[in-house]
Amino acid sequence: MEGLLARCRALPTLSVLTACSRQLSGRTPCRSHHCGPGSGQRLLLSRIFQPQNLREDQALSLESRSGELTCKSQRLMLQVGLILPASPGCYHLLPYTVRALEKLVRLIDQEMQAVGGQKVSLPSLSPAELWRATQRWDLMGKELLRLQDRHGKEYCLGPTHEEVVTALVASQKNLSYKQLPFLLYQVTRKFRDEPRPRFGLLRGREFYMKDMYTFDSSPEAARQTYGLVCDAYCSLFSRLGLQVIKAQADVGSIGGTMSHEFQLPVEVGEDQLAVCPSCGFSANVETLDSSQTNCPVCQGPLTETRGIEVGHTFYLGTKYSSIFRAQFTNAEGKPCLAEMGCYGLGVSRILAAAIEVLATEDSVRWPGLLAPYQVCLIPPKKGSKEAAATELTERLYDHIAEAVPQLHGELVLDDRTHLTIGSRLKDADKLGYPFVVVAGKRALEEPACFEVWCQNTGEQLFLTREGVLDLLTPVQVV
Amino acid sequence: MEGLLARCRALPTLSVLTACSRQLSGRTPCRSHHCGPGSGQRLLLSRIFQPQNLREDQALSLESRSGELTCKSQRLMLQVGLILPASPGCYHLLPYTVRALEKLVRLIDQEMQAVGGQKVSLPSLSPAELWRATQRWDLMGKELLRLQDRHGKEYCLGPTHEEVVTALVASQKNLSYKQLPFLLYQVTRKFRDEPRPRFGLLRGREFYMKDMYTFDSSPEAARQTYGLVCDAYCSLFSRLGLQVIKAQADVGSIGGTMSHEFQLPVEVGEDQLAVCPSCGFSANVETLDSSQTNCPVCQGPLTETRGIEVGHTFYLGTKYSSIFRAQFTNAEGKPCLAEMGCYGLGVSRILAAAIEVLATEDSVRWPGLLAPYQVCLIPPKKGSKEAAATELTERLYDHIAEAVPQLHGELVLDDRTHLTIGSRLKDADKLGYPFVVVAGKRALEEPACFEVWCQNTGEQLFLTREGVLDLLTPVQVV
Structure with a gap:
């Protein structure tokens, strides 16, 4: 064994290093749940392991478990895919x-x-x-x-x-x-x-x-x-x-x-x-x-x-x-x-x-500092009249990430464009993002006007890109 | 019980809030392990729960436990107070x-x-x-x-x-x-x-x-x-x-x-x-x-x-x-x-x-990004000829914290000024801070000159305050 150790010490440092780097697969690390055609580094909702996306029909069955004692937070956290039961009193905590x-x-x-x-x-x-x-x-x-x-x-x-x-x-x-x-x-x-x-x-x-x-x-x-x-x-x-x-x-x-x-x-x-x-x-x-x-x-x-x-x-x-x-x-x-x-x-x-x-009967609400993501952006439905505003929404995402540094990593793009804006807005409401930015009808105006839901205050605003940036700049993130 | 709940809901929000704030003790939160006469927000080594400080005479007894199989990292981590044994195969991880x-x-x-x-x-x-x-x-x-x-x-x-x-x-x-x-x-x-x-x-x-x-x-x-x-x-x-x-x-x-x-x-x-x-x-x-x-x-x-x-x-x-x-x-x-x-x-x-x-036989060394603290500053011994440079060291601490934002929270001041510079330098060497800044004899020169030990490269430098800042500015912290 001493012989092996001596050989180990004799091994030139460089060749050990290359042992790992030589075996690099040469693939560009495609950040898989960020990736999509042309989406760069955007975080796409469809790729998040977030059971509300995964099984819209199941929430009900979880909810109506026979006579089990429950409360609002438990029901909502199960419904929107924040937790999943593992065994009595033990839960899987999901990404959000x-x-x-x-x-x-x-x-x-x-x-x-x-x-x-x-x-x-x-x-x-x-x-x-x-x-x-x-x-x-x-x-x-x-x-x-x-x-x-x-x-x-x-x-x-x-x-x-x-x-x-x-x-x-x-x-x-x-x-x-x-x-x-x-x-x-x-x-x-x-x-x-x-x-x-x-x-x-x-x-x-x-x-x-x-x-x-x-x-x-x-x-x-x-x-x-x-x-x-x-x-x-x-x-x-x-x-x-x-x-x-x-x-x-x-x-x-x-x-x-x-x-x-x-x-x-x-x-x-x-x-x-x-x-x-x-x-x-x-x-x-x-x-x-x-x-x-x-x-x-x-x-x-x-x-x-x-x-x-x-x-x-x-x-x-x-x-x-x-x-x-x-x-x-x-x-x-x-x-x-x-x-x-x-x-x-x-x-x-x-x-x-x-x-x-903080939650309503139907929708999670978070203390602002604890919201898993601060902003959800909802582009138009595929094939709708407003579909031209899809790119606009993606550019807004990039602008926010660039102009409001603390929100880098706090943005989600709801790319499930096979769904209507209404049903995605309903999901966003349930999940309780503090800010939901929708590219609705007025996104095609000149300049484009986004619909912004401030979910913690209940306000609904119509804002240009600059207005959105002004609104989000003071948001605190821990 | 329903009555109690009704009374709860009727309780004005404000009075509930004050229930907590009214009971604030009114004390200024003295950040206790940062505090010392005039030390402001500096992190003082003497206040860290770091057993090397606590029991210099015990390292030896830990080291020489009867015939227990050990290795360099285990011995050093015990010696310098990084871990303490809890039960077989289980360790307390200490603050560093x-x-x-x-x-x-x-x-x-x-x-x-x-x-x-x-x-x-x-x-x-x-x-x-x-x-x-x-x-x-x-x-x-x-x-x-x-x-x-x-x-x-x-x-x-x-x-x-x-x-x-x-x-x-x-x-x-x-x-x-x-x-x-x-x-x-x-x-x-x-x-x-x-x-x-x-x-x-x-x-x-x-x-x-x-x-x-x-x-x-x-x-x-x-x-x-x-x-x-x-x-x-x-x-x-x-x-x-x-x-x-x-x-x-x-x-x-x-x-x-x-x-x-x-x-x-x-x-x-x-x-x-x-x-x-x-x-x-x-x-x-x-x-x-x-x-x-x-x-x-x-x-x-x-x-x-x-x-x-x-x-x-x-x-x-x-x-x-x-x-x-x-x-x-x-x-x-x-x-x-x-x-x-x-x-x-x-x-x-x-x-x-x-x-x-990475460690030597006597001293811990860290991957730069993992070092618990990047910089240790050692002011002169109390009562020594150089004691006048104490305040200079403290001001250097504050300058680094201000001028090199990523090092805010990465600085330790070894305030155990009853010990010689030599023995504190030995401790700093054992703990493996990437940078150790000593106010030695040349600290009284005009301009003051600090002795800087770059422990990961083995270099020893003599630098003015600006030189220290230039050296530390590119240091990466995760």
């Missing part, structure tokens, strides 16, 4: 959804890093011994998905990572108070064996979650960190245009001494909240006495509402750091336990919850 | 590694989307019945990590997704040949219960993989797609500066009729390759007769080398589409089975393999 999810993750990264968050990636396979140390191996019961490896060693699939991250920080033996706080977070798949997975991405068994764990040198510092992360959550939801209630919450099996839920008020929500309209106090009713009907802050009357929990924060104190001995050295040179917090965002859940709140 | 990984994923996205790839996200929980349909539930034996949910339903944790994606495409009943090819890919964690996980991220049990599955309307079209994806792989490795061998390979348990491995030649590699230096032919020796010593193409003598498999491509034909009936309608209106290919890239493995190839 992955784009929305990646945009949401970029927003979350911005907000977490703005308060000092550092991104890590912890394994999903979580050793049983860590969970036994906190007794959650038993406490979590059937919600933990458990397995054994080939050697019989036990694991669970992490639904949350307090144990793991605390043990990780505890393994660092020379932490100084000067280095704290640490705010460690990840955006990964989590697993939870829900007794009744339902409502699509709202309550699944495998889902994306952002979980952050913070380590501070004192209770005061930890409370400051707690406030900063809560503010970052408020900032995130405000950028998404989602009106979230920050409600006093129960600490549940996570533990700790203070907790808040970030709740999107919506009928299908599973949590019941008490809200004080006058002072803004909000609480999960679990945290209140059943007899309490007045606000504990201002004594005003409480109203009730239902919400979807999209975020949850916990001030943990030393609950976990004391078990795993996650310590630092204080200014006096003495070892102290880190004061911890943990902070979750239901990433895939936020997508569905946003649709639940 | 996550940054490198995300850059690699962006590169992969570019290359896959350039050939028409569409990104999806398929669950890790993979139902047993799909794997039974292809008999891989039994064939994969102990490499599959298996579990049951609370209802006793069986799953494995997907090590690969041929079954799942083929069933997904098969569920689309009205596919037309006009819509093909589909190139569906994801970058997700995969699981494989390795009998002997080893070499850090090179052979783990939980790892990141890019897997793409293609669906074509004819064998010719599928072979063209196969060529395009192989070219995209070559393009990726060429952008990384990694000299990869594309070798004829065995189809193994995946199946199909044609397969290639993309191999990085390196001693620690577990695959044995036969390479023809004259014509570029390469093959995994598994695919050759043991008696074969001459190249089957040009009859020249074959040399042998060892490699790390970083990519693998398979032309599958209809092996999976026939089982799951993944069909489309051809031009004659008849149903036909899709011709499939599958294409893997070991994402976390590529990171370790690149370090294995």
Whole structure:
């Protein structure tokens, strides 16, 4: 074997390189789903793996599954081909959804890093011994998905990572108070064996979650960190245009001494909240006495509402750091336990919850920043009187891509020109592109006039090419 | 309950919004790991969760673990705090590694989307019945990590997704040949219960993989797609500066009729390759007769080398589409089975393999595009003669961030000024920042002159502020 290795080292670098490049097939990389006669780099709707295109007749059968509990976001996301069921509580995320999810993750990264968050990636396979140390191996019961490896060693699939991250920080033996706080977070798949997975991405068994764990040198510092992360959550939801209630919450099996839920008020929500309209106090009713009907802050009357929990924060104190001995050295040179917090965002859940709140009964609507594509262009039907405007639409596509750089990659051309404008407009409405640009009758005017549907505001405009560019230039993309 | 919902709807929008904003803590978001007296938005090394900073005395103990099989990349990645062991074959990826990984994923996205790839996200929980349909539930034996949910339903944790994606495409009943090819890919964690996980991220049990599955309307079209994806792989490795061998390979348990491995030649590699230096032919020796010593193409003598498999491509034909009936309608209106290919890239493995190839015995080196941070700036030691140049270094940091926009977020200031320049330079060398800028003795000259270490080329330069900006302006960041 040593001989082979010697021969390997002797191999001239250049010939190794050519081993790959010589075998290049010589084909020009035709960007297949962009390609079509003369279409250059345009993204063509007909080539997207987007089941609404694929099986217009099937949406109905998905919708009418016998008596299955469903909700608006689940129904719409199935209908328009955003998700497909894989197994109970598990969904395939299709291309549009992955784009929305990646945009949401970029927003979350911005907000977490703005308060000092550092991104890590912890394994999903979580050793049983860590969970036994906190007794959650038993406490979590059937919600933990458990397995054994080939050697019989036990694991669970992490639904949350307090144990793991605390043990990780505890393994660092020379932490100084000067280095704290640490705010460690990840955006990964989590697993939870829900007794009744339902409502699509709202309550699944495998889902994306952002979980952050913070380590501070004192209770005061930890409370400051707690406030900063809560503010970052408020900032995130405000950028998404989602009106979230920050409600006093129960600490549940996570533990700790203070907790808040970030709740999107919506009928299908599973949590019941008490809200004080006058002072803004909000609480999960679990945290209140059943007899309490007045606000504990201002004594005003409480109203009730239902919400979807999209975020949850916990001030943990030393609950976990004391078990795993996650310590630092204080200014006096003495070892102290880190004061911890943990902070979750239901990433895939936020997508569905946003649709639940923003969509109409028939049509998906997105927070502007999360729309998978910002603009859909609809050229005339093949063979129609306006067919001459087809090229005009394609040129408009190219103009937008050139003149509005942030929209490069955010444009879709609905090239299914065997369909009428009306039926494609209906599809575009269902999918919820923020802007739909139609080359209708007035596209043949001089100068050409496009019909623009601003789907998030409901406006319909008639604009020249320059007007379209002016409208789109300020659009924000993350 | 209906009453509560009515009350919810009646709640004025504004008061819901304020529920969150009113509770803003009023703190200015002090970006904690950027903060320090007067440091503005600079990223300070002392605040990064980067175990080299945390426990300089421990690297040795990690290194000298009793007799454990290791390799250069594993040793270095542990030493400098890129990874920490979680359980056998599972690692925590720490902040620097996550940054490198995300850059690699962006590169992969570019290359896959350039050939028409569409990104999806398929669950890790993979139902047993799909794997039974292809008999891989039994064939994969102990490499599959298996579990049951609370209802006793069986799953494995997907090590690969041929079954799942083929069933997904098969569920689309009205596919037309006009819509093909589909190139569906994801970058997700995969699981494989390795009998002997080893070499850090090179052979783990939980790892990141890019897997793409293609669906074509004819064998010719599928072979063209196969060529395009192989070219995209070559393009990726060429952008990384990694000299990869594309070798004829065995189809193994995946199946199909044609397969290639993309191999990085390196001693620690577990695959044995036969390479023809004259014509570029390469093959995994598994695919050759043991008696074969001459190249089957040009009859020249074959040399042998060892490699790390970083990519693998398979032309599958209809092996999976026939089982799951993944069909489309051809031009004659008849149903036909899709011709499939599958294409893997070991994402976390590529990171370790690149370090294995590029690093020295003592110091990590990165492909330029993957370096977690491009530039490390080292101000003088506190109390030294040059201490006056501290502010100069900080101003240089700000100048670079402003004048070279792509490097915004790519700069680290090594503020551990209690350490000598020499020891911080040694750390920077170990971590492999492509550029290290030191404010040494000549920083007090007029104009100030910085010492710049270009770690990937080994050059040492003395440059003024303008010289530093000129050097860094062309640096590419993904």
